[in-house]
Amino acid sequence: MKKNLLLAAVSLVALSATAPALAADLAARPYTKAPPAMVAAIYDWSGFYIGINGGGGSSHATWDVVGFGRDGSHDATGGTVGGQIGYRWQSGQWVFGVEGQGNWADFSGSNTGAITGLTNRTKIDSFGLITGQVGYAWNNVLVYVKGGAAVVGNKFDIRTPGGAFVASxxxxxxxxxxxxGLEYGFAPNWSVGVEYNHIFLDGHDQNFTSGGVLFVTDHIKQDVDMGLVRLNYKFGGPIIAKY
Structure with a gap:
């Protein structure tokens, strides 16, 4: 019994002597800094912008000789180039805007009149759009609809089958x-997009004259369809940070 107690006492003394050494051998854990919070860059569509556009279009024109009936119809087609300026403001993912656009155009076409036998020619040489926009953004991708007023510059003339001038x-x-439209922000402050527009024009009575003398009156009705590619530069900060 005494022998067992003696062995236990010796073991306890040995353990007490080695404990500090074991503790000293344990290496201290290195301090690790918490990873930084992620920052998501979100494109902000708010601000003034200016840009250029180009594309093509087609105007369907119907000519009626007043008092006699349908003289025929044709499509006036061609290219266009112009510019736009506007302002957008963003609330959440919704984007609202106003825009003015002006274009030079060369939409032209003709038909042979069923009544007169002469060549009826239509040419659109310019147009302008004043519109409001409502869109929805997925970060730097914007889809929008637009609507408003349009003004179109027309030139009409009547020629002989051989091309000689008759009246205009x-x-x-x-x-x-x-x-x-669909627009994509591809770089800070820059975006590119595609757009389709339809213009509704009421019918008008056109008095065709030659040398100041009335030749004929035609009632002409038109509408216009066009597709454009647009490039815009937006003023102000292009992104906002979200933590």
Whole structure:
């Protein structure tokens, strides 16, 4: 019994002597800094912008000789180039805006009149759009619809089958427009997009004159469809940070 107690006492003394050494051998854990919070860059569509556009279009024109009936119809097609300026403001993912656009155009076409036998020619040489926009953004991708007023510059003329001038009439017409577009912010402050627009124009009576003398009156009705590629530069900060 005494021998067992003696062995236990010796073991306890040995353990007490080695404990500090074991503790000293344990290496201290290195301090690790918490990883930084992630920052998500979100494109902000708010601000003034200016840009250029180009594309093509087609105007369907119907000519009726007043008092006699349908003289025929044709499509006036061609290219266009112009510019736009506007302002957008963003609330959440919704984007609202106003825009003014002006374009030079060369939409032209003709048909042989069923009544007159002469060549009826239509040319659109300019148009402008004043519209409001409502869109929805997925970060730097924006889809929008637009609508408002349109003004179109027309030149009409009548020629012989051989091309000799007979009579002409110029007209500036106001109407309405609707459209839809897709825009992509590809770099800070820069975006590129595609857009479709339709212009509604009421029918008008056009007095065709030659040398100041009335030749004929035609009732001409038009509408316009066009597709555009657009490049915009937006002023102000392009992104906001979200933590």
């Amino acid at each position: 009439s110029d007209d500036t017409r106001w109407g309405g427009t609707v459209g839809v």
